[in-house]
Amino acid sequence: MSDVKNLVACKSCKRLYDSAQLKTSGQTACRLCGGALTKDWQGYLAIIDFEKSEIAKTMGISDNGKYALKVR
Numbered sequence: 345m346s347d348v349k350n351l352v353a354c355k356s357c358k359r360l361y362d363s364a365q366l367k368t369s370g371q372t373a374c375r376l377c378g379g380a381l382t383k384d385w386q387g388y389l390a391i392i393d394f395e396k397s398e399i400a401k402t403m404g405i406s407d408n409g410k411y412a413l414k415v416r
């Protein structure tokens with residue numbers, strides 16, 4: 345797993361992205377919703393199977409991956 349310090353979060357859907365991967369791909373916004381990305385987030389959870397996850401339902405998550413719990 346990559347270092348969490350290198351992760352940036354989407355301000356809208358809270359999806360986390362690896363900043364090194366973003367640089368490589370030239371991505372500057374959230375791949376899912378197009379939201380702005382920020383380094384200012386706290387705590388995260390990993391969704392492995394969003395269709396079976398109650399937390400994913402509660403948070404409105406519709407894709408597997410890592411998500412921030414709090415984004416400022």
Ligand SMILES: [Zn+2]
Pocket residue numbers: 354355356357358359374375376377378379
């Ligand atoms: Zn997003």
